[in-house]
Amino acid sequence: MSAVDRSEVRAAVAHRGAREFTLETVALRDPGPRDVVVSIDATAFCYSDWIALRGDSGLPELDPDPYPVVLGHSAVGTVVEAGRDARHRAGDRVLITATPECGECFWCRAGRIDQCEQLFVPPPVIGRLADGREVRAPGAAATYAELTVLRDIQVFPLLPEGEGLADAHLAMFGCGIVSGMGAVVNVGEVIPGSSVVVVGCGQEGLWMVQAARMLGAATIVAVDPIASRRALALRIGATHAVDPGEVAPRDAVLDATHGRGADTGFDAGGTLESVGQAFACTRLGGTVVVTSYVRRDSEVALPLFDLALRGRDVRSSQSGRLDMRRDQQRFLPWLASGAVDADAMLGTVRPLERIDDALTASRTRTELTPVLVP
Ligand SMILES: [Zn+2]
Ligand SMILES: [Zn+2]
Known part of the structure; x- marks a missing residue:
């Protein structure tokens, strides 16, 4: 059923204690019934990933040692494969964000999607390295890769208001x-x-x-x-x-x-x-x-x-107490009209291979939002 090759996916992998990323090939796992596989068009580099990479976030979700990991949690891409019961279909243009919206828990029903009970889960396994070791995804999105596999609840169809926007701008939306x-x-x-x-x-x-x-x-x-x-x-x-x-x-x-x-x-x-x-x-x-x-x-x-x-x-x-559908409706027209300046917020747009330059730019605060294009 798979129309895409998930066996050799280029990804920026962080190993325990490393001060930089390594570009490696990951064999992505099969999507579960509620998962989707997304081809990443552009992803924003986030300073919080640097905190995670340093390994001193103090997050119990990252204990025991989750490494090796693929980070990244704000991206624009296209669904290329969808699990049987997933909300999205192959071909859907989507935004990825770190905060899930299960739609069924107490908080989602109470209008507090930002506290969805599916937030802060232990990092899921997304696949294996060439040597067979499992790779996990703190943030459960793993967008620093050509393709990622994740829960459909962290993936939101791009509204028509965003269709003309640059990938680099849309990559910043989810964070x-x-x-x-x-x-x-x-x-x-x-x-x-x-x-x-x-x-x-x-x-x-x-x-x-x-x-x-x-x-x-x-x-x-x-x-x-x-x-x-x-x-x-x-x-x-x-x-x-x-x-x-x-x-x-x-x-x-x-x-x-x-x-x-x-x-x-x-x-x-x-x-x-x-x-x-x-x-x-x-x-x-x-x-x-x-x-x-x-x-x-x-x-x-x-x-x-x-x-x-x-x-x-x-x-x-x-x-931001997000609601990805409501907030797209509010904010995408501001971006599309130029009423807010998205270019001013962008750092350099680089290929994924140059993720360490994005890390340096983020760590030294020389760029606001480096963007990576896998
Ligand atoms: Zn972020
Ligand atoms: Zn929920």
Whole structure:
């Protein structure tokens, strides 16, 4: 029944302790009844993969040792084979994301797809290396490969609104775009005329800046230590940019907001410090949106007086509380019309063979979103 050869698939494999990827041939397993095989057209390189590759994420899902692994969780591609009961059919253009939507669990039914009980499962086996060892996929997507096999619940048909868009732009949808723009639209619920601070202007933070501008925020303060990222933030919608090494972010935000603090504060810095800064920069009665997890066992201390008596709400934003169908409808027209600048978010588009250059660019923060074309 298989129309495609799954026996020799080029993939970027990460071995335990390795500081780089190796291009190897993987024999993909047969798809199960609810699995699909997807030919990857383009996949975004994500900094969280570097964390996974370093092996210090503290995620119990990665214990015992899952290596060797194929990483990658945000991609555009085409279904080439579908299990008997899968939601998709061969030929479907699809987006892949890390967060599944089973549609049947308590959380999916409650409209909280971001917490679907199929999230954070132990890494599934996707196939075998030439020497017979099993290869697993933390993130359950394994998009750093020519072909991948995954659950149909992490695969979403591309809506017609996205048909004309470049693969490199669509590759960013399942991670940077839904996480960043979703945090602003779905979680922070920014309103016209309001004030916003974004702490950390990597890909997620800069998508937040763009979404805040789209929703009509009047004051958008971008905080980042890297000058080029502050400059880009100003170009794509920030009204103020702050180097936290020079000015305390809270002082800068108070200056920009009549001494009150921002209506909504977004943490996108990936550090404990960025969480604290987003909280400190947000006004009494405002909303703080947290995206940094740092490590599974990390904890933050926040002033209890402000939490209990000063009305600062703290909201969690796992992948921007995504709903891939709804969010495609909202965000793809913004991309298609050029209302949000997707090119500004792109790093270099490289063949999969050059994934180590993407890793370096991500690790050294010289590119926002490197994209790989298998
Ligand atoms: Zn990601
Ligand atoms: Zn579910």
